[in-house]
Amino acid sequence: MRSKDISPILEGWDFQPDRISVRKIVGLDGKPKIQLRLDMGLLQMEVEGRPDGKRPYGYESLLEYYLSLLEEHRESKGSDEDxxxxxxxxxxxxREAVQYYYRYLSLFHLQDFEGVLRDTERNLRVFDLVKRYAEDERDKWAFEQYRPYVLMMRARAKGALKLAQEDYDGALEEVEEAIEQIKSFFKEHGREELMEESQELKVLEEWKEELKSKRPKGAREWLEEQLRLAVEREEYEKAARLRDQLRALERQQRRPS
Known part of the structure; x- marks a missing residue:
């Protein structure tokens, strides 16, 4: 009888509590799988579709199923009332959203940022659905409390994709937008005092400063910085030359192409 013991799978792949251990493998069906190491074993997930590979009620996910019920309700009732x-x-x-959480967390560490973006946006759609239609406020908050984290992870994925194209300004825009979205979340719920404690905001603010420091400077920005330094050092002749260069650059930029 073939043993179902998973020890051979875990052999040589020790659990490390201080880091996330994840890998991609090819399954017996020939399709790629994601394995996330846990202290007592592992989670294995599909790369596409629902992470556990199931299709509830014939749909890709329960989210899609409930969205179909909502659409049927609108068609029969004329609105989403009731x-x-x-x-x-x-x-x-x-329970389904947790599956996607484990997958996008794994994908992030595998640097599959397209997958992270897909799964975080998917979970945000779940949050929106529950926020609008859950009959119990406690159920709404059960999801909403995680919105800042998912917004942060989505921004990190979006930013990473921008950086892959060397678009530092685009990455900064994604981070700044997420920071404002998270702040708006706390304001909406009357919890502004939690902003200073928010780990999500801290992570994004730190990344924002890192991006600013590493962003290649454009000609205008470089000249302005050199001018500031020249004035501080009282190098007035150099400052005058830099002002002339800035004016020349401005004229060039205003010139019709």
């Missing part, structure tokens, strides 16, 4: 998600509905959606 459409609700019960506590059991929300808990089923939560």
């Amino acid at each position: 459409f609700v998600l019960t506590h059991d509905d929300c808990m089923a959606l939560m």
